[in-house]
Amino acid sequence: MKLAIALLLTLAAAAPASAQGVFGPSTDAPLISLRPFMEISNEKFFATKTFDAIFGETSARFWGGGLQVTVLRDRVYGEIGASRLMKKNAELVGQRVFISDGKVYTLGIPLRSTIQPLEISGGYRFHVHPRVVPYLGAGFGSYHYTEQSDFADASENVDVTERGGIFHVGAEVRVFRWVGVAVDAKYTHVPGILGSGGVSQQFSQNNSAQARPERDLGGWAARLKVVVGR
Amino acid sequence: MLDSRARLALLTLGVGLLVIFRGSVHGDQRYDDPPFLILQGVGLPAVDVGLMKDDSHGPDAPETLRRVAVRATLKGDEALRSSASFRPGRMIVRFRDEAPAAARMSALRDAAASGIIAERPSYADFDVVQMAAGDDPVAAARVLMEQHGDVVMYAQPSYRLHTMFTPNDPLYATNQWNLPLINLERAWDIQPAAGSTITVAVLDSGLAYQDATILATLPAFRDEQGRLYPALGRVTIPYSAARQVVPASNPDRIVAPRDFIWDTNTPFDFDGHGTHVSGTIGQLTNDGVGTAGVAFNVKLMPVKVIDSVWDFLFRAPNEATDEVVARGVRYAADNGAKIINMSIGRTGPPAPVMEDAIKYAVGKGVFVAIAAGNEFEDGNPVEVLAEIASRVKGAVSVAAVDRARNHAFYSTAGSYVELAAPGGASRGFGASGAIYQQTFFPDMTDTFLLSPAQYRAPRFDMIGYIPYTGTSMATPHVAGVAAMLMQQGITDPAAIEDALEKYAIDLGAKGRDDQFGFGLIDARNAMFGLGLAK
Numbered sequence: 001m002k003l004a005i006a007l008l009l010t011l012a013a014a015a016p017a018s019a020q021g022v023f024g025p026s027t028d029a030p031l032i033s034l035r036p037f038m039e040i041s042n043e044k045f046f047a048t049k050t051f052d053a054i055f056g057e058t059s060a061r062f063w064g065g066g067l068q069v070t071v072l073r074d075r076v077y078g079e080i081g082a083s084r085l086m087k088k089n090a091e092l093v094g095q096r097v098f099i100s101d102g103k104v105y106t107l108g109i110p111l112r113s114t115i116q117p118l119e120i121s122g123g124y125r126f127h128v129h130p131r132v133v134p135y136l137g138a139g140f141g142s143y144h145y146t147e148q149s150d151f152a153d154a155s156e157n158v159d160v161t162e163r164g165g166i167f168h169v170g171a172e173v174r175v176f177r178w179v180g181v182a183v184d185a186k187y188t189h190v191p192g193i194l195g196s197g198g199v200s201q202q203f204s205q206n207n208s209a210q211a212r213p214e215r216d217l218g219g220w221a222a223r224l225k226v227v228v229g230r
Numbered sequence: 231m232l233d234s235r236a237r238l239a240l241l242t243l244g245v246g247l248l249v250i251f252r253g254s255v256h257g258d259q260r261y262d263d264p265p266f267l268i269l270q271g272v273g274l275p276a277v278d279v280g281l282m283k284d285d286s287h288g289p290d291a292p293e294t295l296r297r298v299a300v301r302a303t304l305k306g307d308e309a310l311r312s313s314a315s316f317r318p319g320r321m322i323v324r325f326r327d328e329a330p331a332a333a334r335m336s337a338l339r340d341a342a343a344s345g346i347i348a349e350r351p352s353y354a355d356f357d358v359v360q361m362a363a364g365d366d367p368v369a370a371a372r373v374l375m376e377q378h379g380d381v382v383m384y385a386q387p388s389y390r391l392h393t394m395f396t397p398n399d400p401l402y403a404t405n406q407w408n409l410p411l412i413n414l415e416r417a418w419d420i421q422p423a424a425g426s427t428i429t430v431a432v433l434d435s436g437l438a439y440q441d442a443t444i445l446a447t448l449p450a451f452r453d454e455q456g457r458l459y460p461a462l463g464r465v466t467i468p469y470s471a472a473r474q475v476v477p478a479s480n481p482d483r484i485v486a487p488r489d490f491i492w493d494t495n496t497p498f499d500f501d502g503h504g505t506h507v508s509g510t511i512g513q514l515t516n517d518g519v520g521t522a523g524v525a526f527n528v529k530l531m532p533v534k535v536i537d538s539v540w541d542f543l544f545r546a547p548n549e550a551t552d553e554v555v556a557r558g559v560r561y562a563a564d565n566g567a568k569i570i571n572m573s574i575g576r577t578g579p580p581a582p583v584m585e586d587a588i589k590y591a592v593g594k595g596v597f598v599a600i601a602a603g604n605e606f607e608d609g610n611p612v613e614v615l616a617e618i619a620s621r622v623k624g625a626v627s628v629a630a631v632d633r634a635r636n637h638a639f640y641s642t643a644g645s646y647v648e649l650a651a652p653g654g655a656s657r658g659f660g661a662s663g664a665i666y667q668q669t670f671f672p673d674m675t676d677t678f679l680l681s682p683a684q685y686r687a688p689r690f691d692m693i694g695y696i697p698y699t700g701t702s703m704a705t706p707h708v709a710g711v712a713a714m715l716m717q718q719g720i721t722d723p724a725a726i727e728d729a730l731e732k733y734a735i736d737l738g739a740k741g742r743d744d745q746f747g748f749g750l751i752d753a754r755n756a757m758f759g760l761g762l763a764k
Contacts, residue, residue, distance in 0.1 A: 094762075096758060096761055097759055097760055098728075098759040099760065100722065100729070103722070105720045107718050109420060111762070145763070149761055156761075157764070158762075158763045158764050194763055197763055198760045198761045198764045199760045199761065
């Protein structure tokens with residue numbers, strides 16, 4: 001995250017020649033622009049107890065890509081993106097557990113999870129600075145979650161897709177005429193996958209403020225995007 | 231292969247030479263020999279009698295009732311049958327640490343004038359008071375508790391315990407319905423090592439864990455019907471290990487054996503119950519021979535706290551009373567056991583000395599499984615040890631189911647029943663409804679059940695797969711699964727109890743009930759635990 005911010009500041013300091021002296025969308029910005037992007041993100045899950053119990057960690061890195069469309073001379077945008085875990089075989093690997101009196105006992109039975117978000121969002125880009133374009137957006141996503149354990153029956157594994165909501169806020173720096181770099185914070189809310197079984201159910205049995213996050217596969221993510229296009 | 235008569239003749243000849251040799255070296259006279267002597271390691275391997283359809287070890291079997299009756303008669307205790315009797319002339323007292331010696335003696339004189347505090351036995355935080363046989367330990371204990379509470383934490387008579395006699399069945403594929411019933415095959419898939427790092431203490435009648443030859447002088451006695459059984463004089467009794475429980479190739483499987491009936495470190499089983507129970511926990515498995523066990527790689531700690539008819543006739547110095555069992559529990563906890571199996575129990579007044587011991591063991595990280603009792607059709611009395619287990623997180627009381635997963639007809643029911651496991655029942659199923667493990671062939675050991683004319687010395691070298699039934703048989707299923715859970719990573723006894731109860735298959739009335747507790751244990755699901763979302 002620190003590296004991403006430093007990179008962004010460096011890039012912002014070296015503004016592209018075409019943008020110097022411009023305040024607002026450049027006059028030659030197209031009405032519609034198609035801009036493919038690649039992204040990496042680090043997500044801190046809301047279900048911290050659940051992830052910590054199984055995987056011993058509460059966050060994970062994703063990588064992915066998508067396509068962004070800007071209209072109205074770069075003021076409004078929409079994008080579609082897909083991502084997957086930045087792990088070997090795109091899997092988080094942990095082990096099954098038993099929980100008694102709040103204490104977690106690991107059982108040594110391997111468990112592998114995948115999370116594959118497909119997200120559609122849109123928002124507004126604020127041309128308030130010649131080099132930096134803050135943006136704000138929201139949308140929804142489809143989240144495909146799988147969970148497989150050694151020694152499990154098919155019925156004991158999980159393969160489910162649920163919808164969730166997204167909100168993101170960030171800024172993009174145009175480093176070259178055709179290349180921009182963006183950093184944003186992304187909030188996702190993904191109900192329906194956790195909380196009805198397994199550890200997540202165990203940790204969310206009451207309706208307390210501490211329990212509710214354990215039913216949410218979403219979280220806060222810091223995201224770095226490289227955008228190609230004007 | 232030698233037949234059994236030839237083997238016995240050979241053994242007798244060998245032992246005779248040994249005795250003569252000893253006499254010539256030490257100048258001993260035959261008649262000066264102690265009445266009971268075990269020559270460890272001197273003996274031949276067991277005669278394998280294979281699968282037996284014996285039906286004499288069920289709660290309702292006539293032989294079971296006679297075993298109890300003979301034992302009671304030998305001890306001159308008609309009340310033993312009720313299992314609420316106590317040993318005369320003894321009382322267990324735990325004095326408060328801060329109570330001075332003078333106050334202790336004063337209280338004791340008030341309660342029982344003849345009372346003397348004996349030297350404190352090993353593995354005990356309590357004292358044993360010896361008193362005149364005519365003094366009433368119940369009344370004395372009551373006086374101490376009611377009038378000297380400032381000096382005494384608890385006092386109780388020395389109540390006797392017994393095995394949960396039960397009952398019978400054979401080989402895994404054809405006869406061991408009980409192991410698949412608790413989903414064990416899939417548990418073995420998860421943990422092929424089956425408890426290899428865990429030591430299970432079996433507090434019972436001992437274990438046939440080594441070959442030996444026993445020299446004993448057997449006195450005459452009268453049975454419960456008053457029939458006189460003749461003295462047999464000096465006899466040589468062959469004794470063989472149950473090699474499917476303790477293979478000759480792996481003697482290290484036995485850890486810290488201890489005999490509190492004889493005050494030795496050689497807990498020979500002269501009954502067969504302890505060996506059968508040990509087999510359910512850890513009989514060799516997947517070796518192409520006989521039957522299987524639950525946690526077949528565990529280490530076994532035989533702790534003998536139950537005396538049999540033969541122990542009495544061999545003149546054992548101690549018997550199965552509360553303080554003997556309590557010491558056994560503490561011994562097991564202090565010597566590395568992580569699981570304790572107690573297929574034993576009694577009814578009657580409370581046993582604070584046992585409650586203390588069980589809490590001590592659980593406090594040291596030991597999981598305890600206790601039989602719920604076999605007296606459902608005999609007034610369904612409260613089993614004292616099982617009731618204690620229900621109040622201690624980390625100890626469980628175990629009821630029995632038959633092969634159809636119904637409540638076994640004999641299995642005591644009550645609010646203290648926590649779990650159920652296969653105990654078997656021959657009623658309605660015949661021999662195929664019992665639990666089969668390797669142990670002594672009862673026709674050769676229980677000769678005191680024959681008529682006086684047929685009475686002869688026992689042989690403990692004929693071993694087969696013998697059917698037993700009862701909550702005694704249910705309990706080692708739980709102990710074995712608990713050992714596997716502990717090896718799998720659930721190291722806290724309370725958590726093991728949680729796991730067993732959470733994943734139990736609910737039987738009978740929905741939720742916990744008095745016949746099945748939380749239900750039939752499910753080894754695989756308890757071991758499989760939880761994933762993220764399922």
